Amino acid sequence: MKLTTKGRYAVTAMLDLSLHYGEGPITLADIAQRQGISLSYLEQLFSRLRKRSLVASVRGPGGGYSLGRGADEIFVGEVISAVDENIDTTRCNGAHNCQNNERCLTHDLWSDLSNQIYGYLNKISLQDLMDRQAVREVADRQDHPNQEQPGLDVSSLVDGSGDLAGA
């Protein structure tokens, strides 16, 4: 289990896709601009995401990428391990051909933790993240009712259209 900025980019891009689900294929150029990631780097990441069928692609004009499954069926752990995919085999591979028992034991302790983290991340779906965020925003608004919501509350002051009620 590894967790670096590379994985963050991948998860961020997948979240971007999730947020635009239903708008048809999303081009990498769009994601690149929105998330501030270089287009070619995204291409590399999506090449790996596609191999794991975490995304589906449509070529040609009007083409782009969309989620390979529903946002509630794609888990953060999958996304991260898709782009990490290293042939590392951590020194003491298999954890049973060590030099001495002591070393094996500590390695077991680590791999135990690693498995825990991985299991944890494989329970969090993209949908979960979006849901929790939505919940949190509502909670924040209730906690700070006086606080300015730049670009949002202005319109509700100008007219009582209430187009934010459902958001």
Next chain:
Amino acid sequence: MKLTTKGRYAVTAMLDLSLHYGEGPITLADIAQRQGISLSYLEQLFSRLRKRSLVASVRGPGGGYSLGRGADEIFVGEVISAVDENIDTTRCNGAHNCQNNERCLTHDLWSDLSNQIYGYLNKISLQDLMDRQAVREVADRQDHPNQEQPGLDVSSLVDGSGDLAGA
């Protein structure tokens, strides 16, 4: 939150210290040999661990390092963030001065996840890892009573000293 081999080395070394708790100070040379990490690299890692008082040091002959607190008071998240300690400030720092709202939103989603992972790791102590490992080993032995336990069950076959009963 970052999770790399660097953090793994740090956690592994701390686990090594935990396993030898009560034997007085442990030298880095010992850890280096047992865990297969270079001495100088350990020195760098322990320099940071010491600054966070996760370890205590004793100089001179017979000196070495020991845990700064009890193994049940040191959490994996602390150890990892101690050695990562980067001045990164992820592009969109503070998450509130972004170019557009869209980008901010996705970054919030990521930082939400990052906080979750961090919170998770900060609940797992070194003691927890050792305990769970011990529990798992017992469970394994009960699940596979016939299976050879190399280096362990031989002695119990030879004599009935039962020195493993308490382990």
Next chain:
DNA sequence: GATAATCTTGACTAATTTGCTTGGGAATGT
């Protein structure tokens, strides 16, 4: 006090990974 063991610090370096660029394709809607 001399000596050896050990931590402490800093500068330097090789190897690897990240993040990106460039330059070409291949597919496909218009």
Next chain:
DNA sequence: ACATTCCCAAGCAAATTAGTCAAGATTATC
């Protein structure tokens, strides 16, 4: 045809990892 998009591979600069080397500081022991 043409523009738009995915696809792919080579290469490359910057950062990070992992390690070496060298010089000290502290302290137990002889």
